[in-house]
Amino acid sequence: MGTEVLEELSKAITIYDRGETERCARELVQRKMDPLKALDVMTEAIRQVGDGFGRGELWLPDLVGAAAAMEAATPIIEEEIKRVGATRESLGSIVIGTVFGDIHTIGKTMVATLLTAGGFAVVDLGINVTAESFLEGITEHHADILAMSALMTTTAPEQRKVIETLEREGLRDKIKIMVGGGAITEEFAKSIGADGYDPTAPGAVALAMRLMGKKQ
């Protein structure tokens, strides 16, 4: 019953159709179908797009287009998961964002999409995210990992500020922190006390797996 809607949802993501994914999500909720199943289907669709990107068959606009299509359905499905009191299974929960003062979105969105495709529950806080907003996001979503991006040498120090804020609030030991972006180097990541750095988006997924103690 209703499997055709799941198929339509999956297809809508792979053809980057935001309107259609949203429609499918609303129909799924209306028919009282299992929202966890819907989430699995979406993750699988994103994984397929991510794999195509990895093989060099698909390109950045395809990856970002699929992510945007999924984004149209995610809040509806998550609301339903909350309503029915179900628990979402994932490799771990990750809060991600580009730090305050920095409005670069592409690298961060790539990483968020590939992390989702890799099986993580990802909450994307967007760009220009303050230390306080990171703190709220981490608490609200019980994040296992915080992922921060900074493209500019002038905004990279903001990553240090976020880590210091977490230390002050006594949250630093409860979370793993990974950093990336054009301005970040391995040495810088170490100097600010991050748990990991990788210069590439696929590398970030492997890094998140390592931080969670998972094998790929």
Next chain:
Amino acid sequence: MKGFTRKLKPLEVLAEEEIEAIHRGTLEVLWVTGVRMEHKRALQLLEKNGCKVDYDEMRVRFPQGLVEECLRKAPSNFHAPARDPKNSLMIGGNTLCLAVAPGQQTVDPDTWEPRPATRKENYDGVSILDALPTVHFFSPYTPYFGFEHVPPCMAMLESLAARIRNSTKFQCVGFSNDSEIFAIKMAQAVGIEILGTCAIAPPLSYYKDAVESAFRFAEAGLPLRIIGGQVMGGTAPATIAGAVVINNAEVIAGLVLAQLIKPGTRVLVKDFSASVNMRSGAPAFGGIEICMHNAASNQIFQRYGVPLDDTTAYPNAKMPDYQSSYEKAFRVLVAGLSGANTLLYHGSVHGELTHHPIQAILDDDSAGMVGRFMEGIAVDDETLAVDLIHEVGPIPGHFLDKAHTRKWWKLEQFLPKAADRLTYPEWMSTGKKTCLEYARERMDEILASHRPTPLTSNQEKEVERVLEEARKYYKEKDLITEEEMTVYRKAMQSPNYPYE
């Protein structure tokens, strides 16, 4: 006056009606969607002059009449005076002035891997660029963004100080954390003019700092570079025509503001377009489509009568090789042929990430070749040489022993300084050297022989006084930590400070 003069009709990549279509698209974007400017004083000034302003959204909509009036008010060419008047420039019209393409770091010339530049490398870098004849002026940075032991907030000002000390050419500056306040003070104290910067955050947005910088330079009566920064497919449409429209709207918004702050402000608009590398998301700087975008902008801004700076010639290659050569050569050749007024060209190794003097020396040769091409072909009785052809006649006649040849060959041939032009036997017996080795030898020669004209002792004192004022300002603003200041002060104790 330095710079290359283009005696050829500029290359036209757009038809008349296509220019009109782009202009109409630009005016529509400026009026219907408008531009976000996060600066209250700018919004008030624009509103007072007829713009429609939404203060909540910080959005400005520009009426056509004002846009066209301000395009007319901006000078079509302007004087850019250098510390040594011999190096002063006229920017605009049919001249192309080339400048330094900076990089965040330097590279190891044996491995071509990036690493931070030392203070000495910054000063030596400036000195080498001062010696290269086709470097007509300096862009911001020294050529490196960072100085060893210098706190990041002081890098812009240390860079300007190094360039004023080690070069007599015309200088540009950027802006970061109020650095422009001290840059203007330093220039005024030394008695020179500098070209300021206001940068757009595409799409269609200006941050407060950029607008503040525009106010500071225009009010000081200094020229201003208004820099776009779109990546096609990311912050602009993927189509060249659409990207030209939005870039036009973005830079013209800044030009209008500059003309309202102070009518007649000297403005150099920069078409700083790149494409998105659809694999990594990074800008793809080496693409031919950038040449096409720049050529279109050059044609449109010639129509507007406003000087244009093309996208900095950043290659995607990681070292001077075949790819790097074509990526850079296409850019400078198209810039020269299509009527760019300035291009940041010399020394960029990979994107904006690295710069090296060896690359700058190689670029001095290709720049010279383009300058030669732009001069065009001299055609008159003497160069046609018909009488001489009669005189020499068929074999065994030849031209090698003629006074005409002795006079003209050096004017007609361009002689690259670091190119391999040996015969096979010579090349094999001298170690099969490539242009890279020759460029390295030329670099060592310049470092051993070139002595930049020093500042007067009073000018030198003034530079250091302004630097010290800036250090205190940033220390009080907490932009320099105690630890950074200790390292910085210690480096300043060097016996060869400020040079190493």
